[in-house]
Amino acid sequence: MLSDTAALALSLGALWFAARPASPNKSFGFYRFEILAALLNGAALFVIAAIIVWEASQRFFDPPAVQSGSMILIAVIGLLANLISAYFLMRKGDVKDNINVRSAYLHILGDALGSVGAIAAGLLMYWFSWYAADPIISVIVAVLILKSAWGVIRWAIHILMEGTPLAIDAEKVKQTLIAIPGVKDVHDLHIWSITSGRDSLTCHLVVEEQADTQDILKQAIKRIEDVFKITHSTIQIETKNLHETACSLH
Structure with missing residues (x-):
C-alpha cells in the first residue's frame, strides 16, 4: 500500500506540474513531467518485482509454515482496498491513453494481483498444506508485474526519444x-x-x-x-x- 500511495502522489504531482502554463524557457510547457513520472513508476514496479522474486527464492527451498487463515483475511482486505482505488482511478482518469495515470493504475493493479496471489496461496496451504505455493505464486505475480511495467517504460522512453506516436503511421x-x-x-x-x-x-x-x-x-x-x-x-x-x-x- 505504501508503494501505491507513493505512485499516486508522484502521478498527482506530475499532473499538477503539467498544468502549469508554458514559459519562454519551456515553450512546450511542463507536460513531460507526466512522462518522467510514468518512467519512475515503471522503474519502481521493476524494483518491486525483483524484491518479490528475491524473497520468493528465499522461501522456495525452505518454505516456512504460515498462518493461512490470517494471511487470507489480510489479503482479502488488501484486495478490496485496491479494487476500490482502481475503480475510482478508472472513473476519474484515463488509464488507457494517459501514460502517467496508467503507471499509477498499474501499481494498484500489481498490489491487487499480489493480494489475489496471497489468497490463492493461502487456500492451497490451508487445504493441502502446500507451503511452496506461496513463493511459486509470488514469482507468477512478479512476472505479470514486470510485463506491465515494461510496457509503461517502453512507452515512456519512446515519447522521451520523440518517436512517432504509436497510433500514427x-x-x-x-x-x-x-x-x-x-x-x-x-x-x-x-x-x-x-x-x-x-x-x-x-x-x-x-x-x-x-x-x-x-x-x-x-x-x-x-x-x-x-x-x-x-x-x-x-x-x-x-x-x-x-x-x-x-x-x-x-
Missing part, C-alpha cells in the same frame, strides 16, 4: 498531404508526442509554382487535424525551385 500522413491538389512532395516530416494525447507535427510541403499556398496550408492543417487528431502542426510551404535551391546549399 508516418507514411499515411505523408500520403494524406501529397493527396492535396498542388502538393508535389513532402519532406522533413517529423511527428512526436509532447505527452500522452498531445501530438505535434512539422513538415515541408513542395508545391507547384502557381499554387495557392494559403489554400494548401489551410487544407493541410485541416486534414492533419481531422484524420490524425494532431492539433499542433507547423508546415513550411516551398516551391520546387526553392526546394532545389535549398538542397544545393547543403
Whole structure:
C-alpha cells in the first residue's frame, strides 16, 4: 500500500506540474513531467518485482509454515482496498491513453494481483498444506508485474526519444498531404508526442509554382487535424525551385 500511495502522489504531482502554463524557457510547457513520472513508476514496479522474486527464492527451498487463515483475511482486505482505488482511478482518469495515470493504475493493479496471489496461496496451504505455493505464486505475480511495467517504460522512453506516436503511421500522413491538389512532395516530416494525447507535427510541403499556398496550408492543417487528431502542426510551404535551391546549399 505504501508503494501505491507513493505512485499516486508522484502521478498527482506530475499532473499538477503539467498544468502549469508554458514559459519562454519551456515553450512546450511542463507536460513531460507526466512522462518522467510514468518512467519512475515503471522503474519502481521493476524494483518491486525483483524484491518479490528475491524473497520468493528465499522461501522456495525452505518454505516456512504460515498462518493461512490470517494471511487470507489480510489479503482479502488488501484486495478490496485496491479494487476500490482502481475503480475510482478508472472513473476519474484515463488509464488507457494517459501514460502517467496508467503507471499509477498499474501499481494498484500489481498490489491487487499480489493480494489475489496471497489468497490463492493461502487456500492451497490451508487445504493441502502446500507451503511452496506461496513463493511459486509470488514469482507468477512478479512476472505479470514486470510485463506491465515494461510496457509503461517502453512507452515512456519512446515519447522521451520523440518517436512517432504509436497510433500514427508516418507514411499515411505523408500520403494524406501529397493527396492535396498542388502538393508535389513532402519532406522533413517529423511527428512526436509532447505527452500522452498531445501530438505535434512539422513538415515541408513542395508545391507547384502557381499554387495557392494559403489554400494548401489551410487544407493541410485541416486534414492533419481531422484524420490524425494532431492539433499542433507547423508546415513550411516551398516551391520546387526553392526546394532545389535549398538542397544545393547543403
